[in-house]
Amino acid sequence: MRVFLLGFMGAGKTYWGKQLAEHLQLPFYDLDEVIVEREGMSVSDIFAAKGEDAFRQMEKDALRELVAEQDKFVISCGGGTPCFHDNITFMNEKGTTIWLNPAVETMVERLKRKRGKRPLLQDLTDEELLAFVEKKLMARAPVYEQAKVVITSEDITLDTFDKHLKDA
Numbered sequence: 583m584r585v586f587l588l589g590f591m592g593a594g595k596t597y598w599g600k601q602l603a604e605h606l607q608l609p610f611y612d613l614d615e616v617i618v619e620r621e622g623m624s625v626s627d628i629f630a631a632k633g634e635d636a637f638r639q640m641e642k643d644a645l646r647e648l649v650a651e652q653d654k655f656v657i658s659c660g661g662g663t664p665c666f667h668d669n670i671t672f673m674n675e676k677g678t679t680i681w682l683n684p685a686v687e688t689m690v691e692r693l694k695r696k697r698g699k700r701p702l703l704q705d706l707t708d709e710e711l712l713a714f715v716e717k718k719l720m721a722r723a724p725v726y727e728q729a730k731v732v733i734t735s736e737d738i739t740l741d742t743f744d745k746h747l748k749d750a
C-alpha cells in the first residue's frame with residue numbers, strides 16, 4: 583500500500599504521516615526532508631539559491647523515484663507537491679491520496695511558528711498570513727480535491743485514517 587498525504591502548509595502532513603506509517607508498519611518519507619537530505623540544503627536555501635522551479639523539479643523526481651523503488655510507504659508530501667508537474671494524477675495512479683484539510687485558522691496558528699522554514703511565508707507578517715493562506719488554498723483546492731480521501735475534521739485519530747483507508 584502506498585499512502586500520500588496532501589494538504590496545505592501546516593495541515594499536519596508530517597505530524598500525521600509519521601504516526602500513520604508507524605501504525606501501518608510502513609516506511610515513512612517526508613518529501614521535503616528527502617529533498618533536503620539529497621541536496622544538503624534547507625528548502626528555504628534551495629528556493630533562494632536555485633529558485634522554485636528547480637525545487638519543483640527535485641520534488642517531481644524524488645516522488646517518482648520513491649514510487650519506482652517501493653510499493654509500500656507513507657509519504658508526507660510538501661504543501662505544493664500535488665499542484666506541479668501533474669503530480670496529483672501520478673499519485674492517484676500509484677496509491678491512495680489523502681487530503682488533510684483542517685480549518686484555515688488552525689493552519690494559520692500553526693504557521694505563525696517556524697515561518698522561516700517555509701520560503702513562501704517567510705516575508706509575511708502575522709496580519710498578512712491569513713489572507714495569503716486563504717487565497718493560496720482557494721487556488722490549490724481544485725487540485726487537492728482530486729485526492730481519493732478528504733479529511734476535513736480536525737478531531738482526528740489514527741482510527742480516522744483506518745476507516746478511510748478501508749473504504750478507499
Ligand SMILES: Nc1ncnc2c1ncn2[C@@H]1O[C@H](COP(=O)(O)OP(=O)(O)OP(=O)(O)O)[C@@H](O)[C@H]1O
Pocket residue numbers: 589590591592593594595596597598614658659660661662692700
Ligand atoms: N493534530 C495536531 N495537533 C497538534 N499539533 C499539530 C497537529 N498537526 C500538526 N501539528 C503541529 O503543527 C505544525 C505544522 O504541522 P506539520 O509540520 O505536520 O505540517 P505540514 O502539513 O507537514 O506542513 P508543510 O507543508 O509546511 O511541511 C507542527 O509543529 C505540528 O507539530
Ligand SMILES: O=C(O)C1=C[C@@H](O)[C@@H](O)[C@H](O)C1
Pocket residue numbers: 590591614625659660661662663699700701702
Ligand atoms: O506549499 C508549498 O508550496 C510548500 C510547502 C512546503 O512543504 C515545502 O515543500 C515548500 O516550502 C513549499
Ligand SMILES: [Mg+2]
Pocket residue numbers: 595596597612614658659660
Ligand atoms: Mg511537512
